[in-house]
Amino acid sequence: MQLPAAVEALSALAHASRLAVFRLLVRAGPDGMAAGEIAREIGALPNTLSTHLTILGNAGLVRSRRDGRSVIYSADYDGMRDLLGFLVADCCAGRPEICGTLGELTASPDCCT
Amino acid sequence: MQLPAAVEALSALAHASRLAVFRLLVRAGPDGMAAGEIAREIGALPNTLSTHLTILGNAGLVRSRRDGRSVIYSADYDGMRDLLGFLVADCCAGRPEICGTLGELTASPDCCT
DNA sequence: TCGATATTTCTGGAATAATCGAAATATCGA
DNA sequence: TCGATATTTCGATTATTCCAGAAATATCGA
Numbered sequence: 021m022q023l024p025a026a027v028e029a030l031s032a033l034a035h036a037s038r039l040a041v042f043r044l045l046v047r048a049g050p051d052g053m054a055a056g057e058i059a060r061e062i063g064a065l066p067n068t069l070s071t072h073l074t075i076l077g078n079a080g081l082v083r084s085r086r087d088g089r090s091v092i093y094s095a096d097y098d099g100m101r102d103l104l105g106f107l108v109a110d111c112c113a114g115r116p117e118i119c120g121t122l123g124e125l126t127a128s129p130d131c132c133t
Numbered sequence: 134m135q136l137p138a139a140v141e142a143l144s145a146l147a148h149a150s151r152l153a154v155f156r157l158l159v160r161a162g163p164d165g166m167a168a169g170e171i172a173r174e175i176g177a178l179p180n181t182l183s184t185h186l187t188i189l190g191n192a193g194l195v196r197s198r199r200d201g202r203s204v205i206y207s208a209d210y211d212g213m214r215d216l217l218g219f220l221v222a223d224c225c226a227g228r229p230e231i232c233g234t235l236g237e238l239t240a241s242p243d244c245c246t
Numbered sequence: 247t248c249g250a251t252a253t254t255t256c257t258g259g260a261a262t263a264a265t266c267g268a269a270a271t272a273t274c275g276a
Numbered sequence: 277t278c279g280a281t282a283t284t285t286c287g288a289t290t291a292t293t294c295c296a297g298a299a300a301t302a303t304c305g306a
Contacts, residue, residue: 023153027147027148030152031147034140034144035264039140065266067268071264071265072264088273088274089274089282090281091283108217148294167252168252168254177295179252180254180255180296181295184254187254199303201303201304203303204254247306248305249305250304252303254300255301256297257298259294260294261292261295264291265288265290265291267287268285269284269285270284270285271283272284273282274282
């Protein structure tokens with residue numbers, strides 16, 4: 021991931037509604053949720069939410085697929101990994117000992133091991 | 134970390150110059166760099182950069198200390214860990230098996246282990 | 247104290263982003 | 277095909293962010 025792409029992804033997440041949507045989709049898992057369902061859950065108008073979802077999609081953080089009349093959105097775990105990897109790799113580059121505490125981030129025994 | 138604080142941190146990083154500054158400081162390590170040195174490295178005017186540094190500081194991503202005429206800025210590793218932790222914890226909540234690939238993020242043998 | 251260096255604060259205008267109503271598109275079931 | 281449901285696109289207004297010049301503040305050395 022390059023800096024401009026990282027800025028785009030961070031910009032996409034730097035908004036209360038969009039971050040809430042992203043977290044919701046991350047929790048929803050690969051099955052995802054319909055756009056309307058997300059709108060209801062978040063409390064946003066469908067057209068506004070559609071804009072947000074497009075932004076998240078362009079940033080590579082969510083994917084979409086059509087299912088009948090609905091469009092199902094789901095978190096893009098690869099995109100998320102790229103973004104976090106960019107930040108963490110940056111952190112540890114050259115001197116792993118500096119960011120020791122960051123190691124505990126995902127090294128917790130019940131998550132991502 | 135709560136959602137508003139996460140949005141503030143993500144907003145702070147969602148800017149090409151600020152993200153570049155943050156990466157620079159992360160690489161610089163705990164010793165940090167003087168504001169003027171950062172400005173030169175990034176290619177920004179001192180006053181503009183000062184604004185950026187204030188934004189990063191308010192977001193909890195950098196710290197500052199005065200050293201004579203200079204102000205030394207350094208990355209706030211705790212703040213960074215909080216932000217990444219918020220995102221990763223969110224990712225893995227409840228179903229660790231979903232984000233398996235994210236585990237490789239910081240589990241690489243030469244970093245943060 | 248005075249001048250030089252380093253950084254910050256203040257200000258205003260320009261660029262960008264957010265939001266909503268209305269209209270358009272896509273799909274389904276009858 | 278037609279009406280209903282689901283979502284997106286368009287257009288315009290409002291709000292926010294970005295940036296640089298000018299001035300203010302802080303520190304040091306002479």
